[in-house]
Amino acid sequence: MECVVQGIIETQHVEALEILLQGLCGVQRERLRVHELCLKSGPNLGVVTSDVRLLCDLDQPDPTWTVKHVGGAMRGAGADQISVMVRTMIESKVSKNSLRMFYALGYKLDHELLKVGFAFHFQRTAHISVSVSSVNKMPKVHAIDEAVPVTHGMQIVDVTAPATPENYSEVAAAVSSFCEFLAPLVHLSKPFISTGVVPTAAAAAASLMSDGGGTTL
């Protein structure tokens, strides 16, 4: 399982966010260029419809593939009290022909995206990953070179951390407390609960850019 929060930021403030993240994380950023194919089971397959994502990491000399299954979010009073979403998530590295296999098994391409940006991976109580990316759609199937942004001028910020049924509350607390440091630039909340952009982002970004990211925690 994993803990996850999401937010949006205007592209003009992404550079400031990168400077802030660099200072906070103390690790080098990694480039992010991922082709995400979302597959759905055909109408007759499975008791209920199932979804699976195939992620192709294009930033490798030889692109690598991952199968990802994201399950339902944890519910109940306990889940309502924490500010991050806790959900099941399983990933498996696979060889490059896995798309062909899923097609042969009766899965269909539902939609595909190209995410381009950067990510930071670091340890802070939990193993936290922050990715900042523009989400692009393709006018034709698999035409990643012709991809165009889904939302002009906006990028998505994802903060995730792997968790277990035993430690998810600690991981959720670590993610929440980390998100507070980003609050001047981006408001992070449970996925699918849009909270919009932060009104003070422009001022915070200006301050960070003039400071050059020299402030560390």
Add this chain to the structure above:
Amino acid sequence: MPIKWVLHWQPNQGSTVSSQILNEASECVESINGVKEGRWKATLNYYKPILKDEANQSEFPRDFLGISLADEPDKYYFIIKSQRIVVEADTNILSIMEKLQSYKSKVALYFEGFQYQLGDFRFRIGKVVPTHSENVRGIVMEVDYLPISSIKTANKLMEEFMEIWHEALAKRSLPGKFVNIDINFEEYGLGDIYTPQHTAVHYALVMADMIATVQAARG
């Protein structure tokens, strides 16, 4: 990884496979100075689709297999023989398949036996048994030549070595022989350098051949 041949026991017409043949073959490896190293195990699952309407079964592959190999315990391999697809994945893929609830295992088979070292060769001989049963359904033998990974380079040497093996085994007058299936790995997108995906394809074809033999014997 080293080049590997996967052979299986083909009983003579009218005879059946038994654990006695496995014992004889194991003794034969020891008689040519094979040194027993320990046990090995592989598992194979045949999957079937979970369908809302069983009438549409023909739309889905009937030969979808998953294999876990002794050489790569952290990996899992899928094969759809009719479409020449082989996929390598982490074992996490099994949890994903479980979550998807679109395919389930209909038959599971174990391959288990002993491993032997013989100079630059490694032998694994084992029986094929269904889960929850001790009935021997077949016998497989893996032969690795450890210094070479190129299929083409090792081919002649493997053939010569197998001739020695067959001669040694012939002295025991067993009712059948070990056969090697000639596979066109290129059809599966696999190259000349041997990988565990080659082994997975080998096992899928060995199983298909064993099933065909049993079906032919039943008439």
